[in-house]
């Protein structure tokens with residue numbers, strides 16, 4: 271793995287993405303006036319939150335961004351940073367679910383998000399390795415050829431370019447391919463740092479290492495609570511993927527883990543394009559130069575969070591790339607989390623007094639950016655043509671919601687003890703240093719991690735969000751919840767919402 275002598279920002283996993291190096295976490299200005307009623311409090315400093323904050327601050331609103339860790343800690347620090355004119359929900363799928371007009375609006379949103387990134391780079395002179403590239407999608411069998419035809423027709427139907435092309439710039443046998451001009455790539459954390467700098471220069475306030483646990487409304491003022499602290503605002507945006515707590519989004523967005531490798535090749539066979547296959551889940555290839563070294567960025571092997579073995583996903587992905595390329599070294603490997611919306615479109619807008627944006631699938635660079643613009647427009651009292659089609663209000667309460675909570679609450683109810691003679695347990699003796707497992711001791715489940723010194727870090731394995739039992743992720747050294755994707759570190763600290771409370775620690779010293 272790559273060694274870092276430069277400063278490195280933190281991320282919600284143990285593995286480092288290549289974007290983190292050179293991003294100095296000490297740079298963040300803690301600027302906030304206690305007691306003040308802000309125009310807007312923005313929760314979360316990823317691409318969505320910081321783009322929204324910059325737009326609003328520039329439009330004359332007084333904003334406070336509150337980030338649980340540091341900017342880029344979430345998926346923006348673990349993305350693969352393709353900027354596309356197409357999306358995981360194809361325009362053909364969009365048309366069949368939302369009609370021609372819906373598909374056209376979706377295309378406009380994706381493309382406006384793309385344009386906004388480019389505009390910010392130009393306006394704020396953000397050096398972030400932005401480059402236009404051609405994009406290719408290829409089919410490997412007759413079924414995929416049909417899918418490719420539909421994908422291309424869908425693009426043409428919404429007025430976008432898509433041309434058939436015999437060759438693709440990856441050495442994978444294929445039956446058909448299309449090419450799209452003017453796709454792009456960039457270094458997401460350098461871009462984010464540029465947004466942050468512009469926002470702070472415009473007078474915006476930013477508070478890091480502060481996790482918002484709840485927001486309530488009193489006398490038309492929003493009170494966002496983080497421990498003993500309360501932040502006041504006229505409007506609040508949750509730019510945290512799904513908002514914390516149990517909301518209808520818990521049932522309308524599914525969390526997925528996705529895997530990426532940064533590979534050094536023995537030859538110079540790096541593709542100068544963005545390339546995607548049509549497998550399920552799909553793979554993609556692109557090239558990024560980091561510290562004068564080219565890396566082949568290869569991604570895929572997505573699965574629902576907490577439902578598969580991350581080690582196996584990395585191994586399969588590496589096997590896949592080795593099949594086609596002469597690999598000298600895997601310089602980077604990392605994984606991150608995205609959210610699939612149940613009907614294919616993101617949820618952007620106003621619900622229950624709060625503004626939120628989620629369900630971006632693997633397209634959050636464009637959809638996060640356009641969400642920021644849509645939310646800023648709504649907060650500024652402007653009309654947005656996207657308001658209706660992406661409205662979170664299109665969600666209906668789900669039958670069985672209360673049943674689901676009850677079932678899982680039972681799991682939590684059974685967990686009563688908080689101290690065990692856990693060192694007596696054979697299963698813990700067998701646990702290898704550096705690994706974790708949910709084990710059963712005296713009829714009770716414990717999430718146990720044995721560190722390199724042999725010390726056990728024992729936790730209540732009941733997720734503090736909705737009461738599901740967490741699973742060990744040995745690659746990112748985290749406990750991942752298979753229900754709604756909440757994630758915790760080895761000491762139970764929340765890494766990823768929608769949980770806001772840490773896991774309960776169990777005293778492991780008892781004999």
Ligand SMILES: Cc1cc2nc3c(=O)[nH]c(=O)nc-3n(C[C@H](O)[C@H](O)[C@H](O)COP(=O)(O)OP(=O)(O)OC[C@H]3O[C@@H](n4cnc5c(N)ncnc54)[C@H](O)[C@@H]3O)c2cc1C
Pocket residue numbers: 313314315316317318319336337338339340341342343344345346347348349350351352353354480481482483509510511514527528529530569605606607608630631632633634635636637638767770
């Ligand atoms: C492996 C992978 C590859 C991807 N590749 C692409 C791609 O090539 N192109 C593309 O367009 N999209 C891609 N995506 C999707 C895209 O990266 C995400 O949709 C996007 O980064 C989401 O940005 P965000 O700002 O909404 O969320 P995040 O970047 O996750 O930011 C949310 C922030 O909120 C903070 N937070 C959470 N809860 C709280 C709280 N309660 N209080 C305070 N702060 C809180 C978090 O710490 C975090 O920093 C990819 C996703 C994955 C997983």
